[in-house]
Amino acid sequence: MKFEDLVRFLEVETGGKVMEISGNTFEVGNLRVETENGNILITVLPFANVLPHISFSKGSWHLRFFSPSFSSVPQKPILRELKDEELVGIFSPFFDGKFSVRFLKENRKVFDVEDLIRKVKYSTLEVEAYAYLEISFRELPEIFIRTLQRFANYYLRVFPERKAKLDGIIRSLGIRVFNAVGAEWVEAKGDFGKILISREIGGNSYGIFLNSRKGRNLFKVSKDFGNSPFTCGAFPDSLGDHTFLGYDSDLEDIREKLKEPSEQVYISFESLSEKEEEIIDVLNRYGNVLLVGPPGTGKTYTARRIARYIAGKEGEGWILIQASPSFEYENFVEGLKPVEAGGIINFKVVEGPFLKMVNRALNDRSRKFVVIIDEINRGNVSALLGELIYALEYRESPVIMPYSSRPLVVPRNLYIIATLNERDVSTVKIDQAILRRFPVIFFEPSREELENFLRGKGWEDGDINEVLEIFDKLNELTNNSLGHTYFFADDIGEFRRKLEYFIKPLLRLHFGIKELH
Numbered sequence: 121m122k123f124e125d126l127v128r129f130l131e132v133e134t135g136g137k138v139m140e141i142s143g144n145t146f147e148v149g150n151l152r153v154e155t156e157n158g159n160i161l162i163t164v165l166p167f168a169n170v171l172p173h174i175s176f177s178k179g180s181w182h183l184r185f186f187s188p189s190f191s192s193v194p195q196k197p198i199l200r201e202l203k204d205e206e207l208v209g210i211f212s213p214f215f216d217g218k219f220s221v222r223f224l225k226e227n228r229k230v231f232d233v234e235d236l237i238r239k240v241k242y243s244t245l246e247v248e249a250y251a252y253l254e255i256s257f258r259e260l261p262e263i264f265i266r267t268l269q270r271f272a273n274y275y276l277r278v279f280p281e282r283k284a285k286l287d288g289i290i291r292s293l294g295i296r297v298f299n300a301v302g303a304e305w306v307e308a309k310g311d312f313g314k315i316l317i318s319r320e321i322g323g324n325s326y327g328i329f330l331n332s333r334k335g336r337n338l339f340k341v342s343k344d345f346g347n348s349p350f351t352c353g354a355f356p357d358s359l360g361d362h363t364f365l366g367y368d369s370d371l372e373d374i375r376e377k378l379k380e381p382s383e384q385v386y387i388s389f390e391s392l393s394e395k396e397e398e399i400i401d402v403l404n405r406y407g408n409v410l411l412v413g414p415p416g417t418g419k420t421y422t423a424r425r426i427a428r429y430i431a432g433k434e435g436e437g438w439i440l441i442q443a444s445p446s447f448e449y450e451n452f453v454e455g456l457k458p459v460e461a462g463g464i465i466n467f468k469v470v471e472g473p474f475l476k477m478v479n480r481a482l483n484d485r486s487r488k489f490v491v492i493i494d495e496i497n498r499g500n501v502s503a504l505l506g507e508l509i510y511a512l513e514y515r516e517s518p519v520i521m522p523y524s525s526r527p528l529v530v531p532r533n534l535y536i537i538a539t540l541n542e543r544d545v546s547t548v549k550i551d552q553a554i555l556r557r558f559p560v561i562f563f564e565p566s567r568e569e570l571e572n573f574l575r576g577k578g579w580e581d582g583d584i585n586e587v588l589e590i591f592d593k594l595n596e597l598t599n600n601s602l603g604h605t606y607f608f609a610d611d612i613g614e615f616r617r618k619l620e621y622f623i624k625p626l627l628r629l630h631f632g633i634k635e636l637h
Contacts, residue, residue: 123155126260130162133265150272151265161188162265164272167279170302171271174264181260183267184224185253198271199240207237210270213263214255225252279303282319285368289317289326292371293378317368326368330378392429395561399426399537402559408512408536410496410555413563416603419539420494422563427490430535438490439473443499449506454523469524474508481534489534496538501554512536513557563603565595570604583612590619598631 127138127148136149146153152168154161160176169187176182185199199207211233214221221230223239230236230253240253257264282303290298290306295315298308305318316329365374392400399422402409411419424440431437441452449455452474456467471479474491481489496504505512511519511530518527538558570591574584587607594602606623609615627633 123160126153126160129260130265133262134269151268162268163188164268167272167275167302170304171275172268174260174268176260180256180258181264183255183264186251190225190252198274202274204237204241207241208233210267211236218257220254220256222254222256223252224254275302282324285324286317286319286326289328289368289371293317293328293375328365328368328370328374330365392425395563396422396426396429399561400430402561403430403535403537406559407515407530407532407534408538408558410538410540410558410560411563412540412542412560414565414601414603415541416606417563417565418569418603418605419541419563420492421605423492423494423537423539426537427492430488431490437487438492439477440492440494441473442494443496443504445499447499447504449504450523452504453506453508453528454521456523475528478528478530478534481531482529485531485533487533491534491536493536493538495541497540505554509554509557565591565600565602566604567591570607573604573608577610579612583615586612587615594623594627597633598627601631602626 127146130136130148130151130153131138134149134151136151139147141147141152144155147165150165152163152165154163160174162174164171164173169189172183172185173188174181174183175188202210211221215232221236222228223230228239230239236253255264279302286300286303286306290308293315295306295308298306300306303319305316308315308317314330316327318327318329319325365377399409399411403426411423413419420440424434427438427440428434434440441447450472452472454469454471454475457470458465458467477489477491481487506522508528508530511517511528515530515532518529520526521528536558567588571584571588574587579587587609591602591604591607602623606618606626607615609618
């Protein structure tokens with residue numbers, strides 16, 4: 121396509137007139153066209169770094185869902201925010217056999233629109249992977265331009281609210297000079313170094329991060345936390361060079377941190393409790409641990425905190441899998457999936473989330489990885505784990521997997537945390553073969569933790585005593601079966617609502633207690 125033909129094509133598609141900005145840059149409607157050395161770049165104004173773009177290089181046209189500089193993936197939250205049926209409407213036309221659809225940097229082909237949605241929105245392990253989406257065609261099709269316009273229209277609808285929120289954060293932090301990218305994130309330089317304000321993937325919360333100024337080690341933070349900006353794949357920083365200061369809901373606390381006049385400012389994450397330190401010690405010694413206790417004692421909450429402490433970002437360094445009767449070995453480790461080709465159905469071996477995490481740990485021995493299996497006894501544990509029962513005890517020793525016939529090696533830098541609700545009589549009991557490989561740490565309802573929580577919320581002494589009295593009485597009636605988190609509430613009014621709508625139904629349905637006296 122000659123450049124003159126391209127301009128006329130864009131005029132028809134956008135309904136705008138061409139305007140020359142410089143010798144190699146033109147604007148047509150809301151599109152900017154840049155040419156250099158035979159290559160062409162088409163971006164949407166005024167969001168060139170936020171919305172998809174079109175490029176021509178090496179004899180093909182490419183619709184790309186990342187910034188032109190390859191530095192970030194700001195479209196990712198947009199794709200995650202759209203409903204599945206909206207994504208089907210946008211991307212189905214690209215799977216008629218004429219287009220090449222792949223994740224460029226990951227070099228992974230996309231087979232159909234369901235595969236695309238699964239990888240972009242529901243990827244189990246790799247939050248930052250499946251990011252650099254590219255659709256290619258030899259000639260520039262109308263659908264490329266129309267897809268740009270479709271995303272531009274969507275972004276213009278959500279932009280005002282996001283920009284207002286981001287502007288409010290900037291004003292609150294007293295930032296005067298900054299570089300904004302759409303309404304997604306801001307880079308600014310402050311007294312303590314570079315500050316990043318970035319929108320969470322698939323959500324409207326904003327995280328505030330700090331990169332200490334070189335030569336002035338003002339902020340100290342453990343890199344074990346692995347906190348990093350989550351701006352749609354932008355500024356990937358798994359080494360932890362950016363300190364996470366908090367969310368936009370913590371602005372007052374963040375301002376205090378940034379105003380701290382001392383020579384060194386320590387950003388303190390919540391310190392580990394004695395029990396959490398004990399669990400980490402057990403993991404370092406044995407590689408696995410089973411957290412056992414009644415509901416509401418903080419088992420899953422603790423498992424997530426420890427995983428975040430050890431492995432950093434969820435989805436990258438650790439995952440949580442909810443066990444259930446229908447979740448079996450084929451879903452967890454590997455199994456067979458039917459694939460149709462030319463009218464013939466064949467079966468291929470697909471990796472489950474556990475095997476994907478195993479491979480990550482094998483490929484990066486310098487880091488630690490965690491798999492959490494929540495409520496493990498809600499499934500058939502022996503069937504779920506299969507030959508893992510042997511592999512978990514004899515780390516680094518291969519066992520053959522039944523479907524692929526490949527060796528499975530569980531490395532020492534992959535930790536397993538399982539939780540178990542000991543009061544759930546409907547679930548499968550854990551046999552001795554499992555218990556021999558999982559050291560057990562018990563969780564009990566804690567009066568002390570409940571009191572500390574209520575005092576931290578500023579409760580009056582009389583109201584605290586009322587809640588503690590109910591807590592003691594109910595646990596006496598139920599043989600210590602109600603965890604302290606059942607009683608967590610911001611105020612006495614919320615507690616009475618929880619008592620009426622959550623605790624009383626639980627007592628009646630599970631313990632046959634109809635009245636409280």
